[in-house]
Amino acid sequence: MGRIYEKFGLPLLAVAALLAGLFLVMKIYLVGQPLVAVIGLAVIGVATYIYTSARGYAYRYLFPGLLAAGVFVLFPLLYTFAIGFTNYSSKNLLSYERARQFFLDETYLVEGETLAFTLHPDGAAFRIRLENDQGKVFLTPSLALQKAEPLTVEARPPQPGEAALGEPAPIRQLTQRLAALKQVTVLLPDGARASASGLREFAPLRKLYAANPDGSLVNQQDGSQIRPDFERGFFVTASGESLQPGFKVAIGWDNYRRIFTEDAFREPFLRIFGWTVLFSGLTVVFTFMIGIVLAVLLNWEALRFRGVYSTLLFLPYAVPGFISILVFKGLFNDNFGEINFILNALFGLKPAWFSDPVLAKVMLLIVNTWLGYPYMMVLCMGLIKAIPADLYEASAIAGAGPLTNFFRITLPLIVKPITPLLISSFAFNFNNFVLIALLTGGRPDFLETKVPAGTTDLLVSYTYRIAFEDSGQNFGLAAAVSTVIFVLVAILSLINLRLTRVNQQETR
Numbered sequence: 001m002g003r004i005y006e007k008f009g010l011p012l013l014a015v016a017a018l019l020a021g022l023f024l025v026m027k028i029y030l031v032g033q034p035l036v037a038v039i040g041l042a043v044i045g046v047a048t049y050i051y052t053s054a055r056g057y058a059y060r061y062l063f064p065g066l067l068a069a070g071v072f073v074l075f076p077l078l079y080t081f082a083i084g085f086t087n088y089s090s091k092n093l094l095s096y097e098r099a100r101q102f103f104l105d106e107t108y109l110v111e112g113e114t115l116a117f118t119l120h121p122d123g124a125a126f127r128i129r130l131e132n133d134q135g136k137v138f139l140t141p142s143l144a145l146q147k148a149e150p151l152t153v154e155a156r157p158p159q160p161g162e163a164a165l166g167e168p169a170p171i172r173q174l175t176q177r178l179a180a181l182k183q184v185t186v187l188l189p190d191g192a193r194a195s196a197s198g199l200r201e202f203a204p205l206r207k208l209y210a211a212n213p214d215g216s217l218v219n220q221q222d223g224s225q226i227r228p229d230f231e232r233g234f235f236v237t238a239s240g241e242s243l244q245p246g247f248k249v250a251i252g253w254d255n256y257r258r259i260f261t262e263d264a265f266r267e268p269f270l271r272i273f274g275w276t277v278l279f280s281g282l283t284v285v286f287t288f289m290i291g292i293v294l295a296v297l298l299n300w301e302a303l304r305f306r307g308v309y310s311t312l313l314f315l316p317y318a319v320p321g322f323i324s325i326l327v328f329k330g331l332f333n334d335n336f337g338e339i340n341f342i343l344n345a346l347f348g349l350k351p352a353w354f355s356d357p358v359l360a361k362v363m364l365l366i367v368n369t370w371l372g373y374p375y376m377m378v379l380c381m382g383l384i385k386a387i388p389a390d391l392y393e394a395s396a397i398a399g400a401g402p403l404t405n406f407f408r409i410t411l412p413l414i415v416k417p418i419t420p421l422l423i424s425s426f427a428f429n430f431n432n433f434v435l436i437a438l439l440t441g442g443r444p445d446f447l448e449t450k451v452p453a454g455t456t457d458l459l460v461s462y463t464y465r466i467a468f469e470d471s472g473q474n475f476g477l478a479a480a481v482s483t484v485i486f487v488l489v490a491i492l493s494l495i496n497l498r499l500t501r502v503n504q505q506e507t508r
Contacts, residue, residue, distance in 0.1 A: 018048065043067065077486070084255055084480035090473035092233045092246035099247035100228070103217055103235060106208040107193065115194055115202040118168040119177070126177070129165060130155055130186065130194070130202055138188060139165075145180040152185045152193075174199060255480035268446055268453035268462070269481070276458045279364065280429040284422050286369040291376025292414065296406060298377075299384050310381075317374035325438040328367045357455035360440055364456055368435055372425070379421060383414045427492045431485065436461040451477075459485050 021044045029037035050056035050063050086092075094102070115130040115138075125142035138155035174181075181196045185205065188194060197203040209217040209226075216227045217235070226235045226243060233249040234242035258265050294313055298306055316324060331337050332353045343349045353363045391409050400408070436442055442454030442461045451474070452465040459481065467478035 014051070018044065021047075080479045080482050080486075083476055084483050085250055085252060086248050086476045087233045087246075087251050087254075088248050088476040088479070089246075090475075091244065092248050094245050094247050096228065096230075096247040096249070099235065099245050100211075100217075102245060103209045103226070103243075104207065104211060107205040108208050108221055109197060109203045110206055113204050114197070115204070116200060117196070117202045118200075119174050119181070120165040120168055121173075122166075126169065127165065128155070128181075128184070128186065128202075129168075130188075138186075140184075140186060143184065145177045145184075148179040148183050150183050150185070152187060154187045156189065171199070251476070255477045256484075258477065259480060259484065264450040265477075268449045268451070269459075271446075271455075272453060272457050272459055272462050275361070275455070276430060279361070279368075279458065280426045280432075282365055283368045283372060283429045284426050286365065287372035287376045287425070288380075288418075288422060290369065290373040291378075292380045292411070294373070294377045295380035295384055296410060298381060313377060314374045316370055317378075321371055322434060322438055324371060325367060325435060328363075328370070329439055332363055354440065355444055357444055360444065360456045364435065364439060367439060368429065368432065371435075372429075375425075379418060380414060383417060384410060387413050423492055423495060427489050430458070430489060430492070431460045432458060433460045433464065437464070 021040070025037050025040045025044065028040060047063065047067075050059050113133075115132050117131075118129045120127050120129060122142045125144050127142055128140040130138040130140075137158060139158055140153050140155045143151070143153065169177075178196070178199065184195065186194045186202065188204075193205040194202040195205055206220060208219060208221060210220055212218055212225070216225050218225050224237065226237055228234075228247075229236045229242075230249050231251075232242065232246075234244075234246040236242055259269055260266055297303065298310055298313075300306075303309070331339050334340060334350065334352055334354060337353075340350045340353075343351065351359050353359050387410065392405060395405050395409060436456060436458055440454070440456045442452075442457035442465060444456075445452065445454045452469045453462055454465075457465065463478045463481040463485065466481065467473060467475050
């Protein structure tokens with residue numbers, strides 16, 4: 001049985017996978033994504049070569065990982081980078097071809113030209129009988145009219161010898177199917193289209209726009225023209241009015257220019273960038289300070305119940321972060337929070353944690369320090385255990401105290417190996433979206449900005465608000481900000497790698 005499977009099962013499975021891949025590529029092409037289809041076809045070709053050629057044997061285990069990295073890492077980066085050079089937004093979602101077709105598909109009812117209609121049962125279905133002012137009659141094929149969904153059918157004059165229609169459907173039956181009737185478009189022999197405009201009438205539909213050779217569209221109802229503006233990404237009227245929907249166009253470095261040159265974007269961006277750096281830096285400093293002090297205390301052999309203390313101090317890291325953040329949001333509540341209740345009872349104070357910009361930033365630092373210090377504590381405990389005990393014994397013989405041991409032995413020996421981890425922590429907090437989104441939402445907001453931006457926003461939450469909370473939902477601008485963030489984090493990663501290599505060389 002096993003030999004039969006090896007001989008026929010695996011080849012059949014490979015052929016089935018190949019056919020499924022080709023079918024998927026064809027579907028992607030048919031939905032209007034030729035570039036993605038070509039890339040998919042190239043991937044299938046490479047996979048076929050690797051898994052059928054002896055020369056590609058060495059890559060058979062690497063290919064799935066490389067493919068996953070390309071799909072889930074490289075492609076999102078390149079796609080985000082590409083969007084940053086476009087005007088992609090909620091007003092400019094479509095391609096030019098689809099936006100143009102939208103206008104060409106628009107129709108209008110021709111006033112004064114109506115066709116009387118009656119609905120006639122035809123078995124379980126129905127036929128529509130239309131009659132114009134000249135007495136010409138047109139009949140549609142049998143229609144189910146069960147669902148209200150768009151349907152286009154052709155109508156023709158009655159044929160000689162054709163069976164006569166039955167009695168018209170009563171008004172009650174007609175009313176029940178009126179919603180489905182209104183979705184039916186009847187194509188008449190002269191090319192005109194008609195749809196139901198009431199219980200007894202069909203009105204002819206005409207195309208609202210017709211295409212001109214120069215790319216403009218002429219309004220057949222009033223004779224006006226609209227032209228595509230490839231700089232703004234809209235069809236515009238003669239007076240310059242932009243018409244929806246817009247279309248995506250390449251705008252070069254305009255989004256990046258807006259970030260750094262327009263006051264409406266530059267000022268909040270620079271403020272938020274400064275706060276992001278400060279927030280990330282102070283978080284690293286506070287968590288490291290608390291973590292190393294607690295690590296030193298927990299490594300003190302004379303301390304009783306060290307295991308209990310270690311467990312309790314590690315709990316903030318064990319609890320899911322979003323739960324802790326929501327708990328703190330309740331504790332810091334201005335009116336009902338326990339923190340203000342205690343401060344009011346002791347000192348008569350009720351700080352406005354969420355409406356005062358400074359206090360909101362302090363609150364963020366407190367919560368983030370609480371969430372981050374256990375990680376630093378565990379790292380420092382491990383590094384302290386790696387320090388030779390002979391150094392502390394020699395220090396004790398010399399009469400040095402705990403502070404001298406800490407600043408002369410512990411801290412210098414910990415700083416170098418932990419520096420890359422501190423940089424990684426800085427990079428993580430640089431993009432700490434969850435804390436901002438759940439605790440403050442970036443608020444309180446700046447009052448003088450065109451886009452939503454808050455005093456507690458980090459660059460990542462600022463990007464999110466531009467993309468999804470702004471009235472225009474400017475995805476292109478958000479992608480440009482994301483690219484800037486990526487470059488900054490990439491620089492930090494390179495510094496981290498550089499420091500790691502230096503440390504490795506020094507330890508050798």
